[in-house]
Amino acid sequence: MTFANTTAYQKMFLGxxxxxHKNVQAANATQIGRARIGLDTMIEIFRNDSPMINLDWENATKDVNWTTDSDPFNPTNLSVVDFYKSLFGYMDAEENSKIWFxxxxxxxMPINMNSFYNAVLRVLRPPGLSADDAGILAINHPMNQTVEDGLNTKATQKIVMFRIVLLLLVLCVxxxxxxxxLVDEDSSY
Incomplete structure (x- = not known):
């Protein structure tokens, strides 16, 4: 995407x-298999050793709500084993999509993010829904202030002046x- 700048009449790269893209940190199928074997071994050790210390670790989190009741993504009634086994589905993917801006x-950034997610939404739309009817509307109000502009406001200057006066007052006292x-000691009556 490019944008024709209205003041300089030149094309600028939007993103x-x-x-x-290959994610070098993502686990491949062999590594995920080894992680599953390690998790199964750890679970078996817990199953064998927990009766010795009277620990019911499998049901320790049963009926525990970690977030609010209205959270649609909250896993309900998951045991510890089910929770860890469900994590394997959420490991990093080997192929990634990148958004440039x-x-x-x-x-x-909001223009490119919106165009990417609109493309994803239109590809994954339900059958029978036209691509023209599926879309995400993004509204952006960028602030055209730099950090220096934010520090040069009247309120910030008043706070700085108040601190300087307060510091001078404290040092004088x-x-x-x-x-x-010292003056009191040397005085004579």
Missing amino acids: GWTFG NNRMWAS ITSSFTML
């Missing part, structure tokens, strides 16, 4: 998205309290 243009003792 885009690409598919098929120009961070000098304020609206480029502390030094004057020591000098008063």
